[in-house]
Amino acid sequence: MFKSNNSAILFTALFLMSGNIFQGCGREDLRYTHFSGERSDLTVLLSEEVLFLYPSGEYDADSLAMLLETYDKAYSLAVQLSGREPLPAPQDTDKLPLAIVSKTCGPGCGRLGRKGIEITKHTFDRIYNEFVVNGRHDHLFFYELGRNFWFYGEDPGDTQWEGVHTGFAVFFRDLLVKELKLNIAPINGIPYAKYMEDKQSRFESFLAKMGTDSLNWEKVERIKKQQFPHSPLFWSSLWWELYQKQGREGVIAAFSLLKVQPLPENGEAWFRFLVK
Known part of the structure; x- marks a missing residue:
């Protein structure tokens, strides 16, 4: 204690x-x-x-x-x-x-x-x-x-990296909050539950616009900018989708995989890692 x-x-x-x-x-x-x-x-x-x-x-x-x-x-x-x-x-x-x-x-x-x-x-x-x-x-x-707890590389020459690792921090925050069942104060004046609902709604709209062409990176980039003016929310949503579908075990498995395989080197590689 x-x-x-x-x-x-x-x-x-x-x-x-x-x-x-x-x-x-x-x-x-x-x-x-x-x-x-x-x-x-x-x-x-x-x-x-x-x-x-x-x-x-x-x-x-x-x-x-x-x-x-x-x-x-x-x-x-x-x-x-x-x-x-x-x-x-x-x-x-x-x-x-x-x-x-x-x-x-x-x-x-x-x-x-x-x-x-x-x-x-x-x-x-x-x-x-x-x-x-x-x-x-x-x-x-x-x-x-x-x-x-971001252990997964950095490339100052790639402007997407800040969005990737900041998005990870946003996701990790939400993961800890969920797993610990914490009562969270509003974020920027928005109730936390509403904030999460709004983010999920944006991601669902993104998926709907992508349709079956889910791995076309040029299309991903275009629709991502439309639905997520702030790039970190997109990357946090990808991690959150993994958590929603596979639970805590899926997140642990992803972290374990990142320890033994070459790390994704850019935004497209991270996208493919998270949606596979």
């Missing part, structure tokens, strides 16, 4: 003794190096899977512990489904660093294929209040966790 304050103090001391990039500035604080290279002193709270770093005095520790309990479950399930863990964080820890910072690459930012998530304080305040007041989880952590 969750560690006591004494464990956090011991953990801080071990970091200091090991010469880690975290440098203690107090009994319960660590100096965290942001993705950007900036440093700040943050308070530590440990759970089974997460190293939570946050501005001191801002949140109730018991409420944070309850929130982290769900994050622990999500991480453990992600490992179970994927059959592997992300690469370790640059920090000397085997846990997933989750840092609340003043700014990052968006409202939240997750490393691709490596442990590490940052969420802006403004965004986390909303996440925290939603959880404490309404008992609902925000989707953002689960999405960024999906980025941590």
Whole structure:
């Protein structure tokens, strides 16, 4: 379960003794190096899977512990489904660093294929209040966790790659939400159930327009742009269709296959992998 304050103090001391990039500035604080290279002193709270770093005095520790309990479950399930863990964080820890910072690459930012998530304080305040007041989880952590669990390549020269791996993170979020039976707050003001219905409706329209010509990539590209102005929703829908048809076992089988065969090299190859 969750560690006591004494464990956090011991953990801080071990970091200091090991010469880690975290440098203690107090009994319960660590100096965290942001993705950007900036440093700040943050308070530590440990759970089974997460190293939570946050501005001191801002949140109730018991409420944070309850929130982290769900994050622990999500991480453990992600490992179970994927059959592997992300690469370790640059920090000397085997846990997933989750840092609340003043700014990052968006409202939240997750490393691709490596442990590490940052969420802006403004965004986390909303996440925290939603959880404490309404008992609902925000989707953002689960999405960024999906980025941590992307192990399947990158090609900066191919503009489709961002849509492919972002779509995977969207799918992985929805998969974790479904499997853990979480109560999710609205996304961009849209109730989560309605958001999922709208996405499914778009995908059904895509399939109807494709007809029997389901593997014609030029036609796929054309209709995809019509039905999915935001490309990641298309790729997340392909993964979701696999999950709908084959269940959790089908997703695990797909992940297992990706570990032993050459990875798809472009959008068309990913499409064919997901629809076969």
